[in-house]
Structure formats: C-alpha cells, structure tokens
Amino acid sequence: MDAFRRTLASFAIVVAAVATPACAKEPAGKGACVPVVRDGWIRLVPGGMPMHGGFGRIDNTCDAPATITGAKSAAYGSVELHETKLVDGVSRMRAVPTLSIAANGNAEFEPGDLHMMLMDPVSPLKAGDKVTIDFALQDGRNVRGTFIVRAPGG
Secondary structure, eight states, X not given: OHHHHHHHHHHHHHHHHHHHHHHHTXXXXXXXXXXXXXXXXXXXXXXXXXXXXXXXXXXXXXXXXXXXXXXXOTTEEEEEEEEEEEETTEEXXXXXXXXXXXXXXXXXXXXXXXXXXXXXXXXXXXXTOEEEEEEEETTSOEEEEEXXXXXXXX
C-alpha cells in the first residue's frame, strides 16, 4: 500500500504543477463573464446615404463594470459610438470615445440618444441582412453582436 500512496501523491503533485501555470496565465479581471448584445438593428437611410444608425441594447450581467472603447464591423469602413443631446434648445451629436456600463447594468442604443454611426458600407445592404459588430472592451476582450438591417421606415 505504501507504494500505491507514493504513486498517488506523485500523481497529485504532477497534476497540481501542470494545472497551476494554466490558471496563473489568466489575466487579472478577465473572467468568463462578458456583456451581451440584444435586439440589435440597423436603420438604412433613404437615398443610399453612406451612413446608417445602429441601435439595440448591451446588458452587462457581470459583477464588475465593463467599458467599451470602440467598435468595428467588416460590413463598414468605420463604426463610432455617438450620443445626441439637447444643448441650448439645439439637438447636438457628439462622439462617445468610451462607454462605461455598470455592473449588472445596461446601455440602450436608441434613435435620438446613444447610438452607433455606421459609415461607409463595404457593400450595399438591404432589409433583412444581418451585420456583425464587435465591441472592444477596455480589458482587451471583445463582445460580438448581430444586428438586423431594417428599411428606412421600418
């Protein structure tokens, strides 16, 4: 039995030695929880303008806040986060360089408020098409969302 216990103890040491470096390589703050994109849609504009609006919701069900630092899509030359605010009675739009989403919070992308400006479509889009948009998080991870293209009035 002594030989069996020594072999079992040696096996446990080897398993622990192999498992520990893999766990140690996990960067701090990069757990499995990531925000989720829901109800994503893109509004086409009349006349074939090379700019569309992106809307939807990002839910952060994680116990830590998440910060979005940018977005991109293979379907567009550029994707920017913007918000529209009423300033001195005039509606003004400005870029949002970073977007913080509280732990267990969400961000709503709506017409006339926080939204995405999707510029220079790579190819023509039509209602019903699906577009993938990747959101970069401050910690280096990405959140991917699928957005359904809607007609100008839809």
